[in-house]
Structure formats: structure tokens, C-alpha cells
Amino acid sequence: MLINRKTMLLTVAATLSVTSLAACASPTNTSGGSAPNPAPAASAPAAPAPKPELKSLQIWQKDDYNTYPVAKYLEQATGYKVQYDMLPQDKPQDKLNILIASGEPYDAITTTGGTDFKALYADYAKKGALTDLGPLIDKFGPNIKAAIDPAALEAAKVDGKLYAIPTRTIPFAASSLYIREDWLDKVGMKAPTTLDELVAVLKAFKDKDPGGNGDKNIPLTIRGDASFIDNIVGAFGMPGFWNNVNGKLTPRAMDPAYKEYVTFMADLFKQGLLDKEFGANKDATAKEKFTSGRAGMMMLNWSDVPTIADALTKSVPTAKAAFIPTIKGKDGKIGLNATAGFDRITYIPKSSKHAEDAIKWMNAKLEKDTFKTMAIGEENKHYTFKDGAYTPILPIFTDERNQANNFLTGTDDKNYPTYWQARVRKDPRLFDAWNYMNKIQPDNTRVADPLGFAPYLPEFSKSFQQLNTLVGDYTNKLIYGAEPMTGIDNFIQKFKTSGGDASYKEVNDWYATAKK
Structure with a gap:
């Protein structure tokens, strides 16, 4: 409804007049003098704005x-x-x-x-x-x-x-190889400590049927994006993505030990000691193969131990499992990648x-x-x-x-x-797993990521994901036998020209200053 403009103006004027008179009025006190003007009323504080979701x-x-x-x-x-x-x-x-x-x-x-x-x-x-x-x-x-x-x-x-x-x-070592100890007992062997002992244990898991699965036993299972298996790769001196090789930080693909590692893994695959379906395994798939009682060994993060142990004993009530020691390679090479x-x-x-x-x-x-x-x-x-x-x-x-x-x-x-101490003590199995990898195993078994606190490195950052995928895919193909070992040198050149050389220079320019 529209309000008459004249009426509105008269109302506003009257309001202002009353307000002015009220402001000018001076109340008297009991002695007949004028009381001081009261302090102006404090305005109510504005309500805080509601916080957004x-x-x-x-x-x-x-x-x-x-x-x-x-x-x-x-x-x-x-x-x-x-x-x-x-x-x-x-x-x-x-x-x-x-x-x-x-x-x-x-x-x-x-x-x-x-x-x-x-x-x-x-x-x-x-x-x-x-x-x-x-x-x-x-x-x-x-x-x-x-x-x-x-x-x-x-x-x-x-x-x-x-x-x-x-x-x-x-800082801690996170992942290693987790083994069925009851399978070890059935084949009369101890947890492996060297690459040769590892191969011998996997062969026994394949041939002696400790899992009762016949030819369906899987000696070692991993997920498809884990072509570099923690603990095994450390025995070749490459526990991390980048490793110190003669004073230079070197990516795995450019490491002289890369050929030795993929040859070893391809041999495991040929002998049926590595899950023939590993390339298609997701993380949950590999875990299910282990917890269902079909696999004797898998790569595992210590934080997953309680969940895996519960699932395993549900399937196989008599099952026992634990991490194996850190594997030694030739010349005493050893290492679990440690977070930094x-x-x-x-x-x-x-x-x-x-x-x-x-x-x-x-x-x-x-x-x-x-x-x-x-x-x-x-x-x-x-x-x-x-x-x-x-x-x-x-x-x-x-x-x-x-x-x-x-x-x-x-x-x-x-x-x-x-x-954080409370976190690893929340389950005795969790604490035992963490403690074994990070306290019981010797200090030299844990190799901290040398790039953990590296600053932003443009060349490295630009190409890392692409190079990592490139190397992972190619390594899987070598292990499957889908690519010949004779092509490794050509691949390394492709790696270098795809950003590997530029990353290597940039990383080592920084590393030279970081060591001082």
C-alpha cells in the first residue's frame, strides 16, 4: 500500500521534534538543582555473523x-x-x-x-x-x-x-613383506633374511602346498601399482624413489641396479613365485588373496596389520603372520624406505x-x-x-x-x-609391527627419503608423475615378459629425454647445497 507523501513527512518531523525535546530536557534532583545529563545508552554489540559451512x-x-x-x-x-x-x-x-x-x-x-x-x-x-x-x-x-x-x-x-x-x-619405515608364519612352520623353514633365502621360501610355498590350495597357492602377491616391492627393492640398494648412488641422488630407472632388480623379479614371475595376476590387483584384491588364505606373503603397511590379522584369522583361525627381517642383497645392500x-x-x-x-x-x-x-x-x-x-x-x-x-x-x-605414542599402542599387534620395523630392526635398515624436505623443484615437479607412471608401467611389462630385457637401455634414454635428465640435474644442484 502506498503511503501519502505529506503524511509521511509530517510523521518524520514529529518524531524528530519529540526526540529533540527529550534530548534537551534536564531532570531535576531532590535539592532543586539540575541533574547531570545521563550517559548515552550503550548500543548492543552486533551479533557475530554466522560461520559458513x-x-x-x-x-x-x-x-x-x-x-x-x-x-x-x-x-x-x-x-x-x-x-x-x-x-x-x-x-x-x-x-x-x-x-x-x-x-x-x-x-x-x-x-x-x-x-x-x-x-x-x-x-x-x-x-x-x-x-x-x-x-x-x-x-x-x-x-x-x-x-x-x-x-x-x-x-x-x-x-x-x-x-x-x-x-x-x-619418521618411520612403513611397508615391508608380511608372511604366513604357519606356512613357514609347515615347510620347516625360517623367515628369509637374504634374497636367496627368499626365493627358497617362495619355492617351498609353491611346491609343498602349506596353504592346502594345491596349485592355487600364491607364494607372493602385490598390488598392480607396486612394481617396486618394499624390502626386496632395498636389497638392490633402491629403497626409495631416489637413492644416493656415489654421492648423487639417482632415480631408480637411472640406477645401475635397476636391471638387476627387474631381472630378479621377472625370474620370480617365470617360476610362478609371484602372483600371475598381480598387474590387475588393486590394493583390496591383494589383501583379499592374503586374508582368504591363498597367498603366503604380501607387501603390507604396518598400520594395516590389525585389520589384516582379523580378516586372516576369520578365514583361517590357526593362521599366524608377521613381518620378515630386512632382506640383504649382494654386498650387504639393505633398506626399507623411511618417511621424511x-x-x-x-x-x-x-x-x-x-x-x-x-x-x-x-x-x-x-x-x-x-x-x-x-x-x-x-x-x-x-x-x-x-x-x-x-x-x-x-x-x-x-x-x-x-x-x-x-x-x-x-x-x-x-x-x-x-x-603420537598413543596411536601405536592402541593395539598390541600394531605396536609390535611398528616396533619390529622401527626399533628392533637395526638403524641402518631404515633409509629416509632424501627429498622429504626438498623445496619446490620445477623440473622435478613437472615430470615426476609422468616419469613415475612411465617407469612403473615399463617395469611391470618387464616382469610379465611383455617387454624384452634387451630394450632397457633404450627405455633409459627415453626416460632421460622425457624429463629424467633435467630432474636429475635440478635435484642434485639442490642436494649439493643441502649437504653443506
């Missing part, structure tokens, strides 16, 4: 992030509700590339910190797909600055700018609608008490602390903090290595 993409885990207890705790502690999505377990890089290219509006993306994902991160940053976090952290991230090691933040920079918040890894650098990295894509709030959320997670409660829960509810050691209270720690590490977006680097 954030959208976060995480690495794969078996539990739904959204219903996991840590998610609820973080919502209460930070005030931010977050919708969590996951990357797939297999080929997560492919899915991530699609999401980045399509501009999916995630406010935070967390990936593992391995070399392949670091290379993707650098590539995204170079292409302008990520948000420069430096100014946001300066303004909204005091806890981030206080908690995270400055060296880690520096190593995460691309072209001098910080596009990701790094979560440092706890970043366990994971978290970045904000340019497509985010709430970059400022994403930093505020991650900063709130690094408030000291919030971080500790997120990581290991509440004292005397989730853990006990005695003599400097954190010990989990079971089963509540497993129920409510087993997957807490996947919610990390940066760590309290001074304190987390101590808090």
Missing part, C-alpha cells in the same frame, strides 16, 4: 568422516560445521585432477604428502589453481605460525609463496567460497588444547599419561580416535611426536 576433501579412510566422533568435537571446538568428502582408495590422483579442473568449490583439500601428491600440488600452484595462504595466515593464523615448524612451512612453498599447510610425518617430510598437505583451491574461514578453521584446530584433544582425546577417558608415555584406553580410543590423524591439517610439531 565448509566443504573439505580428505584422503580415503574406512569410516565416514561426517559421523566420526572427531568431526563432532571439532565442530564444537571451532564453531565450524564441515561437510567431508573422500578421495577414492585407488587412483586418487585421477579423481583429484578432475575435481581441480572442474573447479569444485572445496574450502580445503587434504592429500598425502608423498612425492606424487607433492608434485601435483606444485603443479596446481604453478597453474594458478590454488590460493596463496601467506596473507591469510599472517592475518588469521597465529596458531599455525606458532605450532608448525618454520622449516616445514618453508619447504612447502612454491616459487616463494605458501599454498599449503604441511603436516609433518613421524610431509605426511599430508592441505591447500585451498581458488574455487573455494570461504578461503578466509577455512584458514580460521585450521587455525582453531591448532589451538594447543584443541589439537591435543582432536589427536588423542581426553586424559583418563581416551588415554593415560605416565612416565612421559601416552597409552590409549581401549576400546574408546580405537572407537573415537583411531582415525583422528586423518583430520590433521598441520600439527603441533613440538608435542605431536609424543602424543
Whole structure:
């Protein structure tokens, strides 16, 4: 309904007149004097703007992030509700590339910190797909600055700018060969310690039928993207993607030991000692072959031991399994690849609608008490602390903090290595596996990734994923017998001209300065 303009003006004028008179009036006190003018009424503080719901993409885990207890705790502690999505377990890089290219509006993306994902991160940053976090952290991230090691933040920079918040890894050897000990007992052998002993054990697994599967026994199974088998490849002096060869960091394809390794593996395949279907195996496929009782050995991460052990004993109640010692090759070569650098990295894509709030959320997670409660829960509810050691209270720690590490977006680097003790003590089998690989086995068996804290290296980052895929595919073909061994020299030249030479020079230019 339209209001008469004259009526409106008269109403406004009258209102102003009343307001003016009220402001001029001076109330009198009991002595007849004028009372002082009262202080103006304080205006009510503006209500804080509601915090937006954030959208976060995480690495794969078996539990739904959204219903996991840590998610609820973080919502209460930070005030931010977050919708969590996951990357797939297999080929997560492919899915991530699609999401980045399509501009999916995630406010935070967390990936593992391995070399392949670091290379993707650098590539995204170079292409302008990520948000420069430096100014946001300066303004909204005091806890981030206080908690995270400055060296880690520096190593995460691309072209001098910080596009990701790094979560440092706890140094340890992660994967090795896991064997059916009851199969060893049945064939009357001990766990192998050399390459020759390994071959002998695999032959016994094939010929003596310890699994009761007849000719369907699989002596060794692996997943298809694991052509370089942890522990075995270390016996050839190549435990990591890059290894020190006569003082130079050298990629496996350019390592003189590469030919020896693929020859050894091809021979295992020819003899039927390596799963004939390994090239098609996904991670879950290889694990199922082992836990169903068909395979006698597999490559396994120690963090998977409880799950694998439970599944195995469900299928074969009398089964026993454990990691084998670190295998020695000729000239005493030995090595398990040990983590160094970043366990994971978290970045904000340019497509985010709430970059400022994403930093505020991650900063709130690094408030000291919030971080500790997120990581290991509440004292005397989730853990006990005695003599400097954190010990989990079971089963509540497993129920409510087993997957807490996947919610990390940066760590309290001074304190987390101590808090972390609770994680490996949450299951005796888990602790035994970790302890065997990282404490019982000699120190020289663990070889830290020399590029763990390398800065952004343009040539290396540009070609790493392509070269890694190139080498993995070719190595599988050599093992299958689909490519002749006589073609290795030609392949190495292709590797070099496809970016291998440029990466080698760049990496070693940096390494020469890092050693000083």
C-alpha cells in the first residue's frame, strides 16, 4: 500500500521534534538543582555473523568422516560445521585432477604428502589453481605460525609463496613383506633374511602346498601399482624413489641396479613365485588373496596389520603372520624406505567460497588444547599419561580416535611426536609391527627419503608423475615378459629425454647445497 507523501513527512518531523525535546530536557534532583545529563545508552554489540559451512576433501579412510566422533568435537571446538568428502582408495590422483579442473568449490583439500601428491600440488600452484595462504595466515593464523615448524612451512612453498599447510610425518619405515608364519612352520623353514633365502621360501610355498590350495597357492602377491616391492627393492640398494648412488641422488630407472632388480623379479614371475595376476590387483584384491588364505606373503603397511590379522584369522583361525627381517642383497645392500617430510598437505583451491574461514578453521584446530584433544582425546577417558608415555584406553580410543590423524591439517610439531605414542599402542599387534620395523630392526635398515624436505623443484615437479607412471608401467611389462630385457637401455634414454635428465640435474644442484 502506498503511503501519502505529506503524511509521511509530517510523521518524520514529529518524531524528530519529540526526540529533540527529550534530548534537551534536564531532570531535576531532590535539592532543586539540575541533574547531570545521563550517559548515552550503550548500543548492543552486533551479533557475530554466522560461520559458513565448509566443504573439505580428505584422503580415503574406512569410516565416514561426517559421523566420526572427531568431526563432532571439532565442530564444537571451532564453531565450524564441515561437510567431508573422500578421495577414492585407488587412483586418487585421477579423481583429484578432475575435481581441480572442474573447479569444485572445496574450502580445503587434504592429500598425502608423498612425492606424487607433492608434485601435483606444485603443479596446481604453478597453474594458478590454488590460493596463496601467506596473507591469510599472517592475518588469521597465529596458531599455525606458532605450532608448525618454520622449516616445514618453508619447504612447502612454491616459487616463494605458501599454498599449503604441511603436516609433518613421524619418521618411520612403513611397508615391508608380511608372511604366513604357519606356512613357514609347515615347510620347516625360517623367515628369509637374504634374497636367496627368499626365493627358497617362495619355492617351498609353491611346491609343498602349506596353504592346502594345491596349485592355487600364491607364494607372493602385490598390488598392480607396486612394481617396486618394499624390502626386496632395498636389497638392490633402491629403497626409495631416489637413492644416493656415489654421492648423487639417482632415480631408480637411472640406477645401475635397476636391471638387476627387474631381472630378479621377472625370474620370480617365470617360476610362478609371484602372483600371475598381480598387474590387475588393486590394493583390496591383494589383501583379499592374503586374508582368504591363498597367498603366503604380501607387501603390507604396518598400520594395516590389525585389520589384516582379523580378516586372516576369520578365514583361517590357526593362521599366524608377521613381518620378515630386512632382506640383504649382494654386498650387504639393505633398506626399507623411511618417511621424511610431509605426511599430508592441505591447500585451498581458488574455487573455494570461504578461503578466509577455512584458514580460521585450521587455525582453531591448532589451538594447543584443541589439537591435543582432536589427536588423542581426553586424559583418563581416551588415554593415560605416565612416565612421559601416552597409552590409549581401549576400546574408546580405537572407537573415537583411531582415525583422528586423518583430520590433521598441520600439527603441533613440538608435542605431536609424543602424543603420537598413543596411536601405536592402541593395539598390541600394531605396536609390535611398528616396533619390529622401527626399533628392533637395526638403524641402518631404515633409509629416509632424501627429498622429504626438498623445496619446490620445477623440473622435478613437472615430470615426476609422468616419469613415475612411465617407469612403473615399463617395469611391470618387464616382469610379465611383455617387454624384452634387451630394450632397457633404450627405455633409459627415453626416460632421460622425457624429463629424467633435467630432474636429475635440478635435484642434485639442490642436494649439493643441502649437504653443506
